[in-house]
Amino acid sequence: MTPTGLQTDVTTTEKRKILISGASIAGPALAYWLHRYGFAVTVVEKAGALRDGGYPIDVRGTATEVVRRMGILPRLRDAHIDSRRCTFLDADGSPLAAVHPRALGSVEGQDLEVRRGDLAAALYAIVRDDVEFLFGDSVDALDQSGRGVDVTLHSGRRRTFDLVVGADGMHSGTRTSLFGPEEQFHRYLGYCFAIFTMPNTLGLSHELVLWNSPGRAAALYAVGGDDELHAFLNFHRPEVPLDALRNPGAQRDLVATVFADAGWKVPAMVDAMREADDLFFDTAGQIRMPHWSRGRVALVGDAAYAPSFLTGQGSSLALVGAYMLADALARHQDHTAAFAAYERGIREFVAMNQALVDKGAARLFPTTVRALEQRNTMLRELVTMPAPAARPAHSALALPELPDRARPGVRGLSVDPGERPGR
Structure with a gap:
């Protein structure tokens, strides 16, 4: 073009x-x-x-x-x-796969x-x-x-x-x-998300850790070796939660409700979200x-x-x-x-x-049990796959x-x- x-x-x-x-x-x-x-x-x-x-x-x-x-x-x-590793966890926090970012679509030396x-x-x-x-x-x-x-x-x-x-x-x-x-x-894509920062109590460095259950995802992203993590809570929602979009308090309540029974470090993430002064909540959508x-x-x-x-x-x-x-x-x-x-x-x-x-x-955010199983199978195969060509x-x-x-x-x-x- x-x-x-x-x-x-x-x-x-x-x-x-x-x-x-x-x-x-x-x-x-x-x-x-x-x-x-x-x-x-x-x-x-x-x-x-x-x-x-x-x-x-x-x-x-x-x-x-x-x-x-x-x-x-x-x-x-x-x-x-220069993220070095992406670790995927299942619903109870057990590791599923650890892959290099380029296996997920990053072109080494270019992106x-x-x-x-x-x-x-x-x-x-x-x-x-x-x-x-x-x-x-x-x-x-x-x-x-x-x-x-x-x-x-x-x-x-x-x-x-x-x-x-x-x-x-x-x-x-x-x-x-x-x-x-x-x-x-606005074309709503079926997801809501909350982004905020929290203390790096896990000792993560240059890596992403992503937890999933059907329709829910929680990620901790360490961009370096410092004391701060970028936290990300994402969830599927068929309709736009209009009330929450207009009310910061309702946003925190909605996220806490969605992740109330989640495993791994998600309860601590929800607590940190409650206290965060940099919370950004929105829907995934396009214009x-x-x-x-x-x-x-x-x-x-x-x-x-x-x-x-x-x-x-x-x-x-x-x-x-x-x-x-x-x-x-x-x-x-x-x-x-x-x-x-x-x-x-x-x-x-x-x-x-x-x-x-x-x-x-x-595909990183499956909404059904079957889609999550298919994604996990793909992740296990990615460990041995070559880096992709430019998209x-x-x-x-x-x-x-x-x-x-x-x-x-x-x-x-x-x-x-x-x-x-x-x-």
Whole structure:
């Protein structure tokens, strides 16, 4: 898949002003590329500061080429978690199988696994001096006209921009204001999950331990040899628990009820969840939309096409989407043509990666006794299986080449030694 139809000279974009809502992954990545193309960029983020820490995420396939062109690949390699073992347990906590992560789909030497905060920090570091960041604020209203978008921020500030991009996550306020309620576009995948941190009392290091019973999973993830573990409680639910989504107390009660009779270390995990100050609860779902823009406002990353954690491709799609949107805006002075080119260029790639959930991406979380037995049989066989080849969906998109004026050395741009963006 190679995007076509991007012809307009990038020199026409020098003075256009763009507001990006959201400073997680897609937002700073888009800000970086837009700045390199000569746009004036402002990023607004409702959090008071950059969020650090976070659960491990993957950078794979085409996204690896994006971070290479950005010059942050060496930094991310240094932050690579390098998990050495995944241990699977049955319902009573007995070991079933211990496998290397590459047996589960990781391509050795190519995929990167880093803390979400490490990726966010790397992106922020290369753009913070060139882009305006407004932390502790958010978009309250968008009023589009022929000349631009009048934006009212929660702080009361009012600004006018040529374009606005929503990079504000799966529960995007930008998307809601532009297209309507999330329910129209949300595809629920049948799981709820809770993520939090807890003390590493088991002495785990660079490894994942996963406990299962039908419809339930509990995981402890040690990203290093430190005193903290990432805890994960996942369970099958036929319908979305709407009441719990709106009530943190109800979330904790629901998780505790679901895992009330669980074995292994799950009772201690539930206790830790009760006390955690960083609990994140949500449903596994995707955002599927027929269009990602309306007028002068567009969406990128999870706001437009969240694939769910079951695919492991959320951050990768955010990085690739940011690159493709910036490229389209740089090559088309007319925003309508640019947004159309952006969708043409990446929609098939998005569809392929979202479809991973229909091709066994949830196989680690079986919902029936039989499915769990089948998965366990597969795990025992994986111990002796060779490492897999690269997955087509992750690398299906060929990135367009960088225009000459976006290559290193132009306008004072610097690149990490050994990296050659735009090759």
